[in-house]
């Protein structure tokens with residue numbers, strides 16, 4: 001039975017609501033990375049900033065992409081200064097390199113961090129201002145340079161999304177940028193490039209996909225178009241991620257996870273996210289913690305918090321995973337939260353912040369950052385500061 005056969009779409013309350021749906025051109029399949037040169041040539045590029053990080057370069061993927069560009073006589077200036085949770089100064093240095101090397105486009109090969117860094121570089125170059133000035137929704141007034149993304153993880157979906165997350169090191173928090181101008185021009189989705197992920201990265205990025213699907217589905221900005229992508233993505237992750245962690249060299253499972261990441265990306269890029277990401281961004285920015293792991297730790301408490309506001313949708317989401325819930329509201333909530341916890345344990349996501357060495361959270365400051373995060377706007381329930389603090393306390397363990 002395919003996971004999709006479990007999916008029963010709800011009668012959408014947003015069927016008549018005005019919604020838009022943005023997406024890049026997506027090329028999907030094994031060896032898609034080798035098309036970088038052809039697509040850069042089609043965009044008229046002659047000298048690109050090739051953005052990545054040292055770990056991805058060591059895996060050989062940067063060389064593959066550079067030689068594809070070379071085949072089409074496109075020069076590349078390599079920029080590798082992207083750390084996990086990309087910093088504002090790395091974006092600024094990248095924009096300077098782009099300008100100094102007279103580049104006319106960006107090709108990025110890597111996970112969410114290099115892709116977000118590359119988006120930031122484009123924004124800074126086109127506007128001539130500091131990246132920290134662009135926090136929020138629709139703050140871009142100039143077009144970014146052409147951007148081709150080749151993801152090497154199946155998680156952030158930055159290759160299809162209209163988001164970029166950058167750490168503002170001046171105040172120690174992550175800032176979220178959201179704008180149509182951040183949607184890449186081309187996404188080359190090649191499951192082969194995800195084969196080099198470690199078990200830890202496979203788990204954390206897979207959990208991120210699951211949370212993207214869940215938050216997009218219960219978001220107040222959901223739509224019939226995003227619903228189908230969110231449920232399909234969730235069903236694939238729920239079924240495939242545990243299998244993949246047992247057989248990490250299975251290209252078929254890698255391919256399914258990459259598609260799930262892309263589908264969850266299409267869902268959350270357009271329906272936005274919720275309280276898991278808002279609270280997780282705050283922790284990630286302050287403590288440089290792993291994004292997907294933080295999301296997994298926070299998800300059960302957020303479902304508990306949101307249940308009354310989004311029970312109907314959580315029940316449809318659970319059904320898409322093949323989980324039957326008791327009809328009583330409280331019992332249904334507890335059953336769903338426990339099923340999600342079991343899944344997270346199965347894919348080896350830590351259950352508490354204490355387990356990842358974060359037993360001393362500054363919950364008051366984190367709650368302020370979380371409540372101001374743009375992702376909180378579309379959460380189905382608007383929590384008070386006390387409730388957010390309580391959420392952190394419960395998740396700390």
Ligand SMILES: [Fe+2]
Pocket residue numbers: 156208212277291295
């Ligand atoms: Fe995420």
